[in-house]
Amino acid sequence: MRWLALIWKSLMRSKRRTLLIVGSLILSVFTVAVLQSLLTTLNAVTNNPNSSNRLVVRHKSGLTQMLPRSYEAYLRQQPEVETVCALQWFGGYYQDPRNFFANFASDETTLFQTFREEFGVAGITEAQIKEYLRDGAGCIVGESLAKKNGWKVGDVVPLTGTIFPINPRLTIRIIYKSPKPSDENVLHFHYKVLEEGVSYMKGLVGSFWVRTHRPEDIPRFIERVDRRYANSAYETLTETENAFNLSFVKMLGNIGAIIQGITAAVVVAILIVTGNTMATAIRERTTEIAVFRAMGFSARRVLLLLLSEGILLVGVGGCLGVLLANLAAGGVRESLGMAMPFFADFAILPDTALVCLAGALAVGLLATFIPAYAATRRPITDGLKAIG
Amino acid sequence: MNTDRFDLGGGTPIITLRDIAKSYWREALEIPVLQGIDLEIPAGAYVALMGPSGSGKTTLLNLIAGIDRPTGGSLEVCGHELNGLDDDQLASWRNLHVGFIFQNYNLVPVLNAFENVELPLLVSGAGRRERRERVERALTLVNLTDKLQNYPRQLSGGQEQRVAIARAIVTDPDLLVADEPTGALDAKNAEEVLGLMERLNTEFGKTIVMVTHDPKAAHHARHQIHLEKGVLDKAVEVNR
């Protein structure tokens, strides 16, 4: 028999109790890991380093209001600007309304330059881009979206409009790869399809996505643009892409505070459950601990033995919890990644997993240490007299 | 103190108690349990510690076994002045020199007979093979080689106590302390356990101090010491 065997056998003393602790640890670590990862994912949406050069110019009164196409010329004239791309959320679906994914009408000539990080431009050839520019009814789709629907280059994708009264039939010209999974669940087609197909969209643009030369240029630019169009018929709201995305995340309410609140509650609950269970388990072994010490186990050795039991218990629970959270994250990516693109990036990052495991170990240590220390401080003669 | 009254024969003393006192405190009130105990027990003795309930037998035994500390006096056991050892040193000293036999056997329920006996060896750091040999020898001595894999709940009371005795001797200690070792056993099993202890004394030279209030059990020892209200009363040599 080795030390580990002794620890293991002690844990199997009450299988019900061991299962209770491991089970509640799995549940808490799972919950905390998933919630914290959700927070990380949302934060990544609003802290995208690739978008540090980009701005969004839109109507001050909201996303349903349009801006005149004529603004583009002014934006281009500004010395900070590298390029401008008009973009409109189309909101169409393919075959089934539940088959939802992000699709946009956008300026085909500036799209790749404006979003060059997202399109992994290295993989797209000049010839492909030429094909897309040539075909006014062409479209480009991300690889994971194409895979999901079994699309190949040259396939025709009929989209059914939900916001706009047109159903464009688009031919796939490019299937692109992107460094971030969420950027692959997207379809773009020529802006002209929208402008020419929908009479009231003539000369109007949902938003302009502006790429500046340097991030430092952004504040001055914002100020100038919004001042210029203040008090006009089409007032603008210019903000960084991250700020723009943040306004969507904010629609979910103060999710950060909620998640931190739940995390705190889970930690407190698990501490109480584990602490109580450990205290009972150790109290029931009062006599046994005294016998161990009488046989020559030092107080420190007994303490170490009990702590090892606690750590092994929470370690197993914590690892299983992280593992399950990982499986769940995969499920979330599969099921929600299309409908809400940022979920395509949902993952339990190693940092989150490590923090959760460390938290579980801390809970185990604390919950075991207090009763174990008390037990080893108790006189041996007391322990031998105790019943049970 | 007149030590002549407690003459347990000659030989080098393995246990020497000098003016031992032990008190408990309940709030500010001192409750003396043992007073002025002077005693020498020679190596190889088999002593029964007798006396009415509450007279301090267990307290005295615990002091000798080094799991409790006196409030006065000094004691030297197995060559060590126990007052001079700190708790950790005392723990290793016990592991090396003392085997414990309890009334309730106190086997670990989740360990089988072999593992229970092996426990004290985990402290002394003996290798795997040496541990196996020692455990098997100890269990052979108590005649339980066929029950190595049995858990305590799969053993009778008498068998449990024999496993406990094997556990007490597995480190080959000089001193065995037993507190009412037959208190929970029927007459037949008690006889068997007492016979075993007698053998450990005569054949293997173990010094044994056994607390008992059962005269039949005490009759197996070679000397009887009587405690009365915390004071040594008389010592009697047993004629066997």
Ligand SMILES: Nc1ncnc2c1ncn2[C@@H]1O[C@H](COP(=O)(O)OP(=O)(O)O)[C@@H](O)[C@H]1O
């Ligand atoms: N931890 C303790 N606190 C207070 N009194 C105690 C404690 N342990 C023992 N005693 C008292 O010491 C006396 C002797 O106890 P003990 O040595 O167990 O007697 P015996 O074994 O002879 O029956 C008893 O009166 C008992 O109540």
Ligand SMILES: [Mg+2]
């Ligand atoms: Mg007693």
